[in-house]
Amino acid sequence: MSRNRGLAAGVLAFLAFASAIVAQAPAAAQDSTPEPVGSVGIRLLEAPVSLQDDPRALAYIIDNLPPGTTITRRIEVSNSSDQEQAISLYPAAASIGDGDGGFEVAEDRTANELTTWMSVEPTDVTLAPNSAAEAVVTIAVPADAPEGEQYAVVWAQTAGAPDATGIQNVSRVGIRTYLSVGPGNGPPADLSIDSVTAERGEDGAPKVVASVTNTGGRALDPSGTVTLSGGPGGIATEPIQGSSGSIAPGQSGQVLFTLDPALPAGPWQAAVSVASGLVNKSTTVDLTFPEQGSTTASTGESGGVPVWVWIVVVAVVVVAAAGAALAVRRRKAD
Template sequence: MTSSRGSTAAFLALSVIACALTGHSSVAAQELSEPSRNGSVGIRLLEAPVSLQGDPRALTYIVDNLPPGTTITRKVEVRNGADEERTISMYAAAASVGQSGFTVADDRAVNELSTWMSVSPSEATVPPNSTAQAVVTIDVPSDAPEGEQYAVIWAQVTDNESGSGIQNVSRVGIRTYLSVGPGNGPPADLEVDAVTATRNANGAPELVATVANIGGRALDPQGTVTLSGGPGGISTSPVEAAGSSIAPGQSGTVAFAFDPALPSGPWQAEVTVTSGLVNKTSNVELTFPDQGSVAAQDSSSESGVPVWIWAVVALGIIAVAAAVLIVIRRRKTS
């Protein structure tokens, strides 16, 4: 079911300093930070499904589609970045994907998917600046409902502040996207619904792409935009950005920020949005407003009139020409 991956995967980091973990936090991909005063903990995925080795999401997160009654395992590696030995706890907890993107629940909250998951060992004592491995098992019940579910595999360390009675809790996680159903499950797909030119609070130009999830799997959209044909024929280097996770049937945005000195336009913009192996490009014309926002124009038509209207007009002209030709021929033969 799996193959070992030696490439570096992104680390997910979340640090909480409190007597207990409280509140909701979105998990965001980032590199493992340098050891803090209390050291740092990291976790990364070591395996991905053979069928998904070309999907960059599957090299960072646990992503799979499984029929009910299936069991899989994934190897993970945890890292102790502190200068002293530390005990790292590993466990699964609930997560969801909604309007705020991929969101983790409070502390060790459970959902259906997290109850199917376990980590062995659940605790590891790791020497200073060293790593240890563990195995994540997902055991899908035979009566599991179809659909995609979400969870997080956490690696956590807890330290007591000397004399303060406060616990410093640091945890890092790997997202889990599991689709349950026969075959390969519903495919991922997206559409770039709209592109808007606007300015941020500092007056710098921004381009916002609205992305619709029209498939059956959650998306983690990343995008690239290149502006060309600007004043004096100038162009920009590609600008990259990422958006929050988008659940099936929902929409989200990817916002691209530009240098405040960028001319207002007009510009030709090529906007490409990807998530895993899904890739869609939209070409638009835009001018950044002095304030507020304005919808970009599809560059497939110079006047903004939809292409299909031009097609209908062309067919009408052909039909009229054919009718005139028939009339002329009839007159000649009469």
């Protein structure tokens, strides 16, 4: 189709979060200060040599470290606004929720075990308008650290002056951290595509949902494409992108693809590909979009019609043919 409203699945180098409201002690009234034009950003400048081909490792801090190991990662903090910005740099806790919870960040400077191993230098920088500075993130894994994967975020935070009511606007952007502790290269990443479902949203737009399970030992950030072919009149679509939140080992999630509302119901053949880093799995299914609700796609070659329906149809045809032949013989006998 020429029009595509697929969800973007590109990997982001930073997470943008809306301003948080933090209560402060009441302050004296002051002249209002205009909001700065532009924003503060943060990005990773280096990745492990062994993960240079992994797009996730170019955006996030990802590594597997044996206990007792220390690593550093260079990051860049930038100020694209038209005002000077005072920026605080610090690590804080994160987790991966069950199901579609995705990568979840904790409030403020909440700590977890991983953040106690992390530090950022410098902890505070002041950037002139349209300037940038480097900082170094250090992760020192204790010799008695437990094996397994843990999560955190390296934050760059700005805070405005409190207003007359004592309310202060706080904004932060960050880089995700996925750290696995264990010997060697750590557990491999892997995934499976469990099912593909054709749905139709409340707005009438058709959707394809791929249910994915993390069958490996590392967290995943799945994204992918779906291409429809063999539709009514032989039409086909361009690849449509979709994405999912983070999925922890052993958990499941969904990769959602939203299609053009003008797309016919089908039947279609859907080629689905889901990837996270260097892991890539594909499947091809037959599906038809319902009028409402959802229907699970068939992996057979029957255009999405269950096999038992075809068996019944064939049986009816055979019985009808036999009946017609018997009637012809009786007429000849008469």
